[in-house]
Amino acid sequence: MTSHTKAAPADGRVRVALTVNGARHERSVETRTLLVDFIRDELRLTGTHVGCDTSHCGACTVLLDGRSVKSCTMFAVQADGASITTIEGLAQHGRLHPVQQAFKENHGLQCGFCTPGVVLAATELLQMTKAPTEAEIRAGISGNLCRCTGYVNIVRSVAAAAEMMSGGR
Amino acid sequence: MYPHSFDYVRPESLDRAVGLLREHGERAKVLAGGQSLIPLMKLRLASPAVLIDLGRIPGLSMLKEDGEFLRIGAMTRHRDFEQTAMVRDRYPLLADVARVLGDPQVRNLGTIGGSIAHADPAGDWGAALLAFDAKVLARGPSGERTIPIDEFFKDTFTTALKAGEILTEVRLPKAGAHAGGAYTKLKRKTGDFATVAAAAQVELDGGGKVMKVRIGLAAVGTTPIRAKRAEDHLKGKPADEAHLAAAAKLAAQEARPTSDLRGTAEYKRAMVEVFTRRALERAVERARGRGA
Numbered sequence: 001m002t003s004h005t006k007a008a009p010a011d012g013r014v015r016v017a018l019t020v021n022g023a024r025h026e027r028s029v030e031t032r033t034l035l036v037d038f039i040r041d042e043l044r045l046t047g048t049h050v051g052c053d054t055s056h057c058g059a060c061t062v063l064l065d066g067r068s069v070k071s072c073t074m075f076a077v078q079a080d081g082a083s084i085t086t087i088e089g090l091a092q093h094g095r096l097h098p099v100q101q102a103f104k105e106n107h108g109l110q111c112g113f114c115t116p117g118v119v120l121a122a123t124e125l126l127q128m129t130k131a132p133t134e135a136e137i138r139a140g141i142s143g144n145l146c147r148c149t150g151y152v153n154i155v156r157s158v159a160a161a162a163e164m165m166s167g168g169r
Numbered sequence: 170m171y172p173h174s175f176d177y178v179r180p181e182s183l184d185r186a187v188g189l190l191r192e193h194g195e196r197a198k199v200l201a202g203g204q205s206l207i208p209l210m211k212l213r214l215a216s217p218a219v220l221i222d223l224g225r226i227p228g229l230s231m232l233k234e235d236g237e238f239l240r241i242g243a244m245t246r247h248r249d250f251e252q253t254a255m256v257r258d259r260y261p262l263l264a265d266v267a268r269v270l271g272d273p274q275v276r277n278l279g280t281i282g283g284s285i286a287h288a289d290p291a292g293d294w295g296a297a298l299l300a301f302d303a304k305v306l307a308r309g310p311s312g313e314r315t316i317p318i319d320e321f322f323k324d325t326f327t328t329a330l331k332a333g334e335i336l337t338e339v340r341l342p343k344a345g346a347h348a349g350g351a352y353t354k355l356k357r358k359t360g361d362f363a364t365v366a367a368a369a370q371v372e373l374d375g376g377g378k379v380m381k382v383r384i385g386l387a388a389v390g391t392t393p394i395r396a397k398r399a400e401d402h403l404k405g406k407p408a409d410e411a412h413l414a415a416a417a418k419l420a421a422q423e424a425r426p427t428s429d430l431r432g433t434a435e436y437k438r439a440m441v442e443v444f445t446r447r448a449l450e451r452a453v454e455r456a457r458g459r460g461a
């Protein structure tokens with residue numbers, strides 16, 4: 001191992017330091033630890049869900065330096081040094097994020113299992129596209145499966161959030 | 170699901186990455202965006218002893234016109250193609266790909282280099298790059314090598330990359346004034362691989378005739394393939410409906426689909442005709458728009 005190379009020690013463990021919801025965390029974990037397991041098991045932030053564990057359902061979506069990713073398909077060590085936002089980090093000072101508020105007001109969920117992932121995917125979408133069309137909303141959350149709602153109220157919630165964030169409220 | 174244990178290295182230069190790959194040989198795998206490799210590792214279909222992460226090597230993520238080329242760094246994420254205005258304006262085929270590949274989260278992590286090095290015959294970038302006269306750059310122990318895209322895909326999951334080589338860049342010829350392209354994909358749902366897909370890149374001459382055309386097809390062979398007879402049929406001809414339709418018919422004949430859970434061979438062949446025709450029509454439309 002040289003100064004140019006970060007390497008795992010031979011026991012397959014590695015030190016990982018990342019900022020999650022504004023707080024810095026450092027842990028020694030197995031290299032094969034998935035980011036989602038790091039978040040849930042090491043940091044005890046269980047709002048990030050494991051649905052399919054195969055990169056299809058999006059329940060494990062988190063924001064990695066502002067971009068939505070499936071945390072079941074990334075090793076924690078790859079995120080070393082990055083800044084992560086999970087569902088627990090969206091509300092500020094006890095006030096729901098506009099996307100959360102909109103989901104609450106528009107019944108954008110039923111069982112709620114997929115909701116953290118959908119909310120984070122929608123949050124990224126609205127950062128990129130201030131006033132998305134319905135087609136853009138549907139494309140923006142196309143990496144997230146919901147088995148309850150049929151998506152109608154989810155789409156409505158994202159549209160309402162866009163309006164709220166553009167100064168409507 | 171957990172993969173087998175592995176050692177993890179994160180070189181900060183390409184030279185160091187090549188050195189590590191040489192040192193560890195077949196025991197090592199190169200990690201780009203991980204959107205194919207990590208699922209394979211979780212299923213334990215791949216169990217590298219060493220993972221060499223390219224994620225922190227400066228310069229590998231790049232999307233810029235430079236001289237005669239569009240230079241694309243191997244670590245450029247799919248999402249970057251969607252979000253770069255120059256790509257949308259001048260290389261719409263690439264932006265088309267980035268809108269239909271995987272899903273938004275997968276596109277945020279997955280890379281073009283990882284995708285073509287993985288060489289799934291149903292992958293989107295293979296067909297797309299075949300529609301350009303692309304060159305693939307690779308770095309190995311004996312230096313840099315350029316591989317024409319027509320020689321890159323050898324078989325399913327098999328490329329011309331040699332042991333010890335790392336794919337570093339893809340180069341496309343810079344878009345001409347009367348050039349346009351499009352990518353059309355039939356898929357069952359978001360996130361799925363193509364049932365069939367077609368990429369067409371067309372360059373018209375001043376009189377509206379087809380000067381250059383390349384057509385790539387996905388998911389209808391053991392590798393992504395070119396529809397060369399369709400291309401030959403179009404060269405020098407007016408880019409009208411009848412010629413495009415006839416070319417699409419030829420592409421369907423050239424396709425070698427097999428029946429699987431996404432459809433029968435007959436169905437896929439019929440869809441190759443439809444999607445090739447649509448790709449050609451959109452490509453021509455865009456080429457005319459640019460020339461105007």
